[in-house]
Amino acid sequence: MIITSQDHVLVQGITGRQGRYWTERMMESGTTVVAGVSPGRGGQGVHDRPVYDTVAEAAEDHRLDATVLFVPPAGARAAVVEAVEAGVGKVVCLAEHIPSHDVMEMLAVARDHKAQVLGPNTAGLVVPGEASVGIMPGFAANIFQPGNVGVISRSGSLGTLVSMNLVTAGFGQSAFIGIGGDPILGTTTADAVRSAHEHPGTDAVVLVGEIGGAMEEEAAELIADLDIPVVAFIAGRSAPPGRRMGHAGAIVTGNRGSGESKVAALTEAGAVVVDIPSQVGSALRELGVEPTVARVGVA
């Protein structure tokens, strides 16, 4: 999934503290926010954007291409279903700790409506200079600059660090796609690699993965078929096996899932796997990817 400034974005849960705060940040980053939804708050306004009680009502007055949900986990399933049934094609679901059966249910409904879902438990996506949808610092010039590298990350905080390292090294991003930390996700690592690859202006992909699950191995199969330089970093390689570390997805299970398995699959597919995030820029250079951003002098 990619969201640009051409996409009209709805904010569900816009009247809450986080909804208000991040709507302003998203607009600062160029995002075309057209409306908000908060049940019972219809008729109000937030940052000069109209608020509706339901997505269907908002859809009567606006073209809605995408929605981002500042909705607590217990209400997430209903909010996603409401959005896709109203015809919204791209859904960014930020909430963590949504019951897994709710996630499966909302993804099934989204699939029937041919809607794409990013998350749950994602920090969102950024197309620098165009749009930032979610809770990433798309407005921060030392972290995001327009450029030619597509960044895919399961984690928001780590994705932020890697994006900043790229800018420090002179690289900007064509897109940042945060896919989320849950075991069951609407958009997988492979889906995101495909989106970044198809997005105009992407010359290389940086894949930030984590131990646990098999998404990096699945993405490696795709990468082997794509003619694009890929640099990868896998977090948690030094973690003791079998210990759970925060994201439910980060559980080492069987052979697929371990750091070794992911590094081997990605290396086999032609990706360069670095040991620490600060090596990403030099690895891109060695692959012949040209930096496009003047140093912004953060270091």
Added chain:
Amino acid sequence: MNLLEHQGKYLLARAGVRVPHGEVVSSATAAAEAARSIGGPVVCKAQVPTGKRGKAGAVQVVRGPDEAEAFARQILGSTVGGYDVTELVVEEAVDIARELYAAVLDDPSSKGPLVLFSTEGGMDIEEVNAATPELVHRATVDVRTGLSEAAAAEMLAATDLDAAAQIAVAKALVQLYTAYRDDDAALVEVNPLVLTAAGEVVALDAKVTIDAGSVPRQAELIDTVPGGRPAEHGTELELRGRELGLQYIELDGDVGVLANGAGLTMTTLDAVNHFGGSPANFLEIGGDAYTKATPALELVLSNPRVKSLLVNFCGAFARTDVMAEGVVNAIEELNPQLPISFTIHGTGEEEAITLVRERLGIEPHDLMDDAVQAAVEAARARTDQTLEATP
């Protein structure tokens, strides 16, 4: 949340699955009594939330009360797979005609429930899958409509079970699926699911994991299941962390780590290792947890091995100025006597860096690698000092 076998069986029985008649006991005398009241040969099984209990000698078929008592005396108070054995199940021995395998689980690949079935039960299903994948049958389910008996029967059509067995097993699969759905399980696994000589289907084991995100809405179920909420396992500090709502994992090293977000925290540990150091803990204080800076820092410093502290914040959603203020307050309050390195990036970084500089007199490192190396070197220097000071 992993339930004990007898708790899992209780949930399966609620969904209509036949389970052996049994009792949970916590003393050798009670084991003997249970064996006597059940009568005949019985099976004694240690209740610990771990697999491979059979191989560990934690499951035994005994002929009667005396043997049950002897086995209980030997196994109670021992450790199996790192867990203390405090309870046993004593249950009727079932007349097994055939051992099968069945599971229902959340499947990341199909993004819905997945039913697994094999006629090769009673052994390690991963080995069966590796050696004879054609004997592990799979069916994906639309979570909105559920598993029908017809779909379950279709799954069994390719097996060598006879018609009567297929009908009985299909019914059991639907019941397992019902338990999975009703209880918000991420996993329901029965190995073995057995066919008795009389043609009944009985669950001889049960591994039930309640989905972590569903624990709040299943609180009543979890608290009313026999035996109640499963005991937490971990070191003293890990348990204290859990009480505070912090995910703290104690590691063997000497560099204390405080970072936000699981991905960044794992990366910080990787970087400590990369630069030749060894982390003392995993602890993320991102999300809502950043408001708990003081107890979080206290926890990290309570580990006597910690010789230096590394604070790595990279803020997106979690603002670094807010997190830094919490940590600075905590450091002022606790006044730890050890070297501290900071590295702070992202939302609110200027305010955060100024705060650390002005109130603690510590200059945060521009680069994460520099901060990690400083913390690793500081820990090493203090170890050297200690060694020199030791006569």
